[in-house]
Amino acid sequence: MPQTGAFSSRGTVEKPRILPVLAEFGKASVTGKAGLMAETTVTATPESAEGTEEGVRRRDFINVAAVSAAGVGGLATLLPLISQMAPSADVLAESSTEVDVSGIESGQAIKAVFRKQPLFVRRLTAKEIEEANAVDAGGLRDPQTLAERTLEGHEDLLVTMGVCTHLGCVPLGAAEGENKGEFGGYFCPCHGSHYDTAGRIRKGPAPLNLEVPEYAFITDSVIRVG
Ligand code: FES
Numbered sequence: 688m689p690q691t692g693a694f695s696s697r698g699t700v701e702k703p704r705i706l707p708v709l710a711e712f713g714k715a716s717v718t719g720k721a722g723l724m725a726e727t728t729v730t731a732t733p734e735s736a737e738g739t740e741e742g743v744r745r746r747d748f749i750n751v752a753a754v755s756a757a758g759v760g761g762l763a764t765l766l767p768l769i770s771q772m773a774p775s776a777d778v779l780a781e782s783s784t785e786v787d788v789s790g791i792e793s794g795q796a797i798k799a800v801f802r803k804q805p806l807f808v809r810r811l812t813a814k815e816i817e818e819a820n821a822v823d824a825g826g827l828r829d830p831q832t833l834a835e836r837t838l839e840g841h842e843d844l845l846v847t848m849g850v851c852t853h854l855g856c857v858p859l860g861a862a863e864g865e866n867k868g869e870f871g872g873y874f875c876p877c878h879g880s881h882y883d884t885a886g887r888i889r890k891g892p893a894p895l896n897l898e899v900p901e902y903a904f905i906t907d908s909v910i911r912v913g
Contacts, residue, residue: 789908805849
């Protein structure tokens with residue numbers, strides 16, 4: 688009864704021979720796909736030890752060649768995908784927001800949009816600044832001073848994302864007459880998080896202060912966020 692190429696003429700199982708197969712490849716005559724397919728089904732009889740060796744080696748080479756081809760093919764598929772993932776010009780333009788802050792009076796806040804999310808820009812009163820600075824920042828859940836959350840020389844301008852750090856609701860307090868919570872900053876009614884006048888979490892489940900995005904003054908009155 689014929690044996691498959693995985694067995695030697697002595698009837699024992701041979702281990703795969705990758706390296707010898709590659710060395711033998713130079714001597715192998717490749718006759719196209721049909722020829723290769725034919726080689727994969729070669730069977731060897733106990734009487735033909737040479738046929739067995741040849742069958743095992745060529746089949747192993749086909750396995751190695753198939754894996755290599757799959758690797759190259761995968762890379763060729765990946766490269767266009769990566770280039771498609773690079774942000775287009777209009778996406779880059781959307782990634783920053785300019786806000787004219789000259790019209791925001793002391794005690795007022797405005798809502799803008801930054802990367803499709805609400806952005807709060809607030810002009811603090813002298814009293815609000817005083818309250819923020821009176822707190823021992825080291826004892827806060829997310830320790831930060833007002834100075835660390837504002838630009839030098841512009842401590843009265845608080846720029847934060849209008850997104851609660853608990854589960855992402857939009858807190859109240861930016862519009863006139865809205866509930867500012869127990870600490871006079873922002874209040875998230877979803878689960879009761881209170882932020883102080885520096886936008887720091889003081890009470891409720893939110894784990895972090897309202898995020899301060901990167902921003903800078905590009906003129907005396909305009910900031911660019913992002
Ligand atoms: S989302 Fe704001 S407290 Fe839960």
